[in-house]
Amino acid sequence: MPGYYDISDILMEDEAVSVVFHVGANGVGLLDPGTETNSVEKGAKIDLPFWLAHELCRRRAVSITIPSCFGQKMKKDVQADAACVDLGTRYPYFYEFGCKLFPLVGDKSIGPFLRHTFANRYKEMLSKSHTASLNAIPKFVLRLSKEEYQLFEAARSSMVEFKKWRVRDLGLMKTTIVGHKRKTDLH
Amino acid sequence: MAGQTDHSISIFSAAEVEFIAEDEMIEIVPNIRMNALNLLCGDFGPFLPQIPCTVPLWLAVALKKRGKCSIRTPDWMSVEKLTQVLEAERESPREFQPLPFHYVEISRLLLDHAHDDIPEVYMVRSLIEDIRNVRFHKVESGLETISGRTHAVKLKNLSAMEVNLVRPFMARVLQAFYKHDSPEMVQQADTSASKRPQVVDRGPRRDLRPR
Numbered sequence: 001m002p003g004y005y006d007i008s009d010i011l012m013e014d015e016a017v018s019v020v021f022h023v024g025a026n027g028v029g030l031l032d033p034g035t036e037t038n039s040v041e042k043g044a045k046i047d048l049p050f051w052l053a054h055e056l057c058r059r060r061a062v063s064i065t066i067p068s069c070f071g072q073k074m075k076k077d078v079q080a081d082a083a084c085v086d087l088g089t090r091y092p093y094f095y096e097f098g099c100k101l102f103p104l105v106g107d108k109s110i111g112p113f114l115r116h117t118f119a120n121r122y123k124e125m126l127s128k129s130h131t132a133s134l135n136a137i138p139k140f141v142l143r144l145s146k147e148e149y150q151l152f153e154a155a156r157s158s159m160v161e162f163k164k165w166r167v168r169d170l171g172l173m174k175t176t177i178v179g180h181k182r183k184t185d186l187h
Numbered sequence: 188m189a190g191q192t193d194h195s196i197s198i199f200s201a202a203e204v205e206f207i208a209e210d211e212m213i214e215i216v217p218n219i220r221m222n223a224l225n226l227l228c229g230d231f232g233p234f235l236p237q238i239p240c241t242v243p244l245w246l247a248v249a250l251k252k253r254g255k256c257s258i259r260t261p262d263w264m265s266v267e268k269l270t271q272v273l274e275a276e277r278e279s280p281r282e283f284q285p286l287p288f289h290y291v292e293i294s295r296l297l298l299d300h301a302h303d304d305i306p307e308v309y310m311v312r313s314l315i316e317d318i319r320n321v322r323f324h325k326v327e328s329g330l331e332t333i334s335g336r337t338h339a340v341k342l343k344n345l346s347a348m349e350v351n352l353v354r355p356f357m358a359r360v361l362q363a364f365y366k367h368d369s370p371e372m373v374q375q376a377d378t379s380a381s382k383r384p385q386v387v388d389r390g391p392r393r394d395l396r397p398r
Contacts, residue, residue, distance in 0.1 A: 099366065115367040122360065123331055147363060154355035158198065162352055165201035166295065 008146055012093035012100075013051040019062040020045055050100070057104050070098060070110050078113070082120030087145040094145045118148075125152060198355050204347050208292035209245035214259040217250065244293065248300050258301040263287060264294060266307050269314040276321045281329065283322060283344035291319065291348040319349075326353055330360070 021044050029038035031046050040046065045065075048056070056062045068074070069091045077085050087094045098114045124140075125148060144152060210228075221234040224246075231242050239259060242250075250256040262268065263286065272284050287293065294315050302308045326342065326349065340357065342350075 095363075095367070111367075115364075118363065118367055126327060126330055151356060151359050151363065154359055155353075158352050158355055162201050162348070165205070 008093070009096070012096045013049065013054075015050050015067075015093060015097055016047045017050050017053045017067050017101075018045060018047050018065045019053050019056070020065060021062050023061050025061070050097070054100070054104065064101070064105055066101075066105055066107055066110075069094060070101070070107075070113065075113060078117050078120070082117050082124075084143070085117070085121075086143045087148070088142045092146045095147050121148065199351050201348065201351065204289075204351050205292045205296070208289035208347065209243065209248070209296070211244050211287075211289055211293060212241045213244050213247050213261060213293075214239050214241050215247045215250065215256040216259060217256040219255045221255075244296060248296055251300050258297060258304045260297070260305050261287075261293070263290070264297070264305070264311060266310050266314065269311060269318065273314055273318050273321070276318060276325075280325065283325065283342070285344050286318075286346060289347050290315075291346055322346075322349060323352075330357065 021040055021042055024039060024042045026039040028040055031048065032040050032044055048062075053062060053064055057064055074085075091097070095114060095118065098110055102110050102114075121144075125144070141149065141152060216237060216239045217234040218236050219234065220236060223233045224231045228243065231246065232240055234240065234256075247256065247258050251258055263272075272286065275284050294311075297305065298308065298312055298315075305311055322345075326345070329340075329342070330353070340361070
């Protein structure tokens with residue numbers, strides 16, 4: 001289990017998953033907004049935060065249904081164009097969540113699906129992240145999940161720092177080189 | 188500073204790499220007379236006018252700033268050699284040409300402080316820039332080929348500053364790929380246990396140069 005103290009882990013576990021109760025539970029009617037008595041029926045479908053669902057699943061009290069972010073629609077989106085899928089706003093914890101969910105749910109295809117998504121998006125991200133400048137945030141950054149954003153940030157900050165170091169003492173003289181920029185085609 | 192921003196992946200700032208590079212030896216021609224310097228890192232012989240001697244780069248730059256010497260350009264920094272290197276870099280799409288490990292830092296320091304000692308300084312500067320760009324593009328295109336099975340990436344003849352540039356990104360990418368790959372390999376072996384015994388495989392090593 002990574003990071004008891006890891007903030008992004010804690011935040012990630014707050015995601016809601018839909019579960020189906022195997023047993024009835026008393027005194028926790030708070031979880032089900034539609035119940036009259038203070039209890040949850042067996043077979044009820046409830047949305048729980050992931051940390052709770054994880055524990056209950058381990059005790060075999062519930063079974064987790066796959067959330068929509070790993071469902072068919074998402075798979076079709078990824079197959080169409082992985083780089084355009086907007087993970088940043090909808091599912092920022094896409095990868096971490098998937099990795100945690102994977103052992104609990106019966107669907108074995110989530111793992112390869114995650115990797116496939118990541119591999120495709122990674123290629124697009126690679127070139128863009130190194131050339132992005134400090135101020136202009138390209139739009140695609142908003143589409144990255146938290147994990148991908150860290151990668152992007154690592155590349156960009158090291159690139160920016162290197163550029164700053166280069167120009168440090170020269171001031172204006174560096175502009176003579178900028179004109180020499182030509183795209184070297186290696187293929 | 189080293190390791191400040193992220194504890195899991197320690198990075199050096201560019202200034203630190205430059206500091207390490209300043210230990211390289213370089214030839215100077217002093218124009219004053221000075222006694223020998225006995226330093227912890229070594230003894231640097233008595234300085235006589237117009238007699239060339241070898242000193243560390245930091246000492247050379249310090250003397251140059253005070254106008255006490257002139258720096259002799261290292262061999263690899265001549266226009267002919269650099270043009271050769273540039274052509275060779277452009278021709279081989281996956282190999283890196285052997286260059287001094289700290290060529291970026293050394294060239295920058297010399298171009299800053301000793302530009303009157305270097306013949307054809309503008310040509311040299313633009314050549315080094317071009318070489319740097321070509322090599323960086325090669326690094327990027329090589330990184331594209333990393334897949335989940337990569338355990339290590341081999342980059343031969345890469346210089347210190349270039350390594351420092353891609354270090355955090357590459358380390359994290361390899362970590363991410365490893366994290367995504369290993370449980371699934373185990374899971375898939377469980378479901379297809381009849382196929383073949385699970386071998387602890389090393390995966391094909393991704394070289395960025397042809398073997």
